[in-house]
Amino acid sequence: MNNYKFEDxxxxxxxxxxxxxxxEMLDSFKGITGDINPLHNDExxxxxxxxxxxxxxxxxxASFLSTLxxxxxxxxRSLIQQVETKFSSPVYIGDExxxxxxxxxxxxxxxxxxxxxxxxxxxxxxxLRGKMQILVV
Amino acid sequence: MNNYKFEDxxxxxxxxxxxxxxxEMLDSFKGITGDINPLHNDExxxxxxxxxxxxxxxxxxASFLSTLxxxxxxxxRSLIQQVETKFSSPVYIGDExxxxxxxxxxxxxxxxxxxxxxxxxxxxxxxLRGKMQILVV
Numbered sequence: 001m002n003n004y005k006f007e008d009x010x011x012x013x014x015x016x017x018x019x020x021x022x023x024e025m026l027d028s029f030k031g032i033t034g035d036i037n038p039l040h041n042d043e044x045x046x047x048x049x050x051x052x053x054x055x056x057x058x059x060x061x062a063s064f065l066s067t068l069x070x071x072x073x074x075x076x077r078s079l080i081q082q083v084e085t086k087f088s089s090p091v092y093i094g095d096e097x098x099x100x101x102x103x104x105x106x107x108x109x110x111x112x113x114x115x116x117x118x119x120x121x122x123x124x125x126x127x128l129r130g131k132m133q134i135l136v137v
Numbered sequence: 138m139n140n141y142k143f144e145d146x147x148x149x150x151x152x153x154x155x156x157x158x159x160x161e162m163l164d165s166f167k168g169i170t171g172d173i174n175p176l177h178n179d180e181x182x183x184x185x186x187x188x189x190x191x192x193x194x195x196x197x198x199a200s201f202l203s204t205l206x207x208x209x210x211x212x213x214r215s216l217i218q219q220v221e222t223k224f225s226s227p228v229y230i231g232d233e234x235x236x237x238x239x240x241x242x243x244x245x246x247x248x249x250x251x252x253x254x255x256x257x258x259x260x261x262x263x264x265l266r267g268k269m270q271i272l273v274v
Contacts, residue, residue: 001174019171028168031165032166032197032200033200033203034156035204036208037138037207037208037215039207039216059200059202059203059217059220060200060203062196062220063166063196063197064170065196066166066174066194066195066196067171070172070173070174070177071173075174076174076175079176080195081223081224082221082223082224083196084220084221085219085220085221086218
């Protein structure tokens, strides 16, 4: 786990990691949230809607932004204040996602960073774009 | 699970549900995301930072927006396009959250609704505010 202090950070710094989406992740996310929507849970339903299989919850994909901030950038001192995400393409079981954050702004007076975030699948397609405001505490 | 069609919806309609945050939810969220940040996992660390115990992941609290859209409003036909959230107060194990969404805009040409969302704890304190753009498909 990284542990950047505010003074260690600079605009343009970035961190990334890869994660593969599994059926167990979808089932576990359903267990936490109670989101029983069939698009994410019923393969036949998802196929009837034109997908190759169960679609990953958008908010499951967004969950990896927690790891991006809390483990990678800035790491231990992270306190997420604000998140904006747009879901641009569906994510499926077996997809290998690259989760990336790049610092685009640093506000010293409140020790806050703004991270531009992108999540890309194994074909290079962006599945999520967004930004996060994170305090370094 | 609700199953509103676009024509069933109107500005001002709202849905809400309650959920109690458990230690198992935090552990399960860590299992999915790999976010090992000690604020959420190490009680002694969280107490040393001035909290009464482990702090729930912000993105775990935000995960219930998946349920709000996919089960409650609009329910089965939900396809989340965009989410904005601000985390205004910490959430702890044992907190009972009320997750509420109210339709503030309907765009018929693209069958999209905008939901104003608030998550409030058992003391009536807002822990999350935000908005979601959701397609009704």
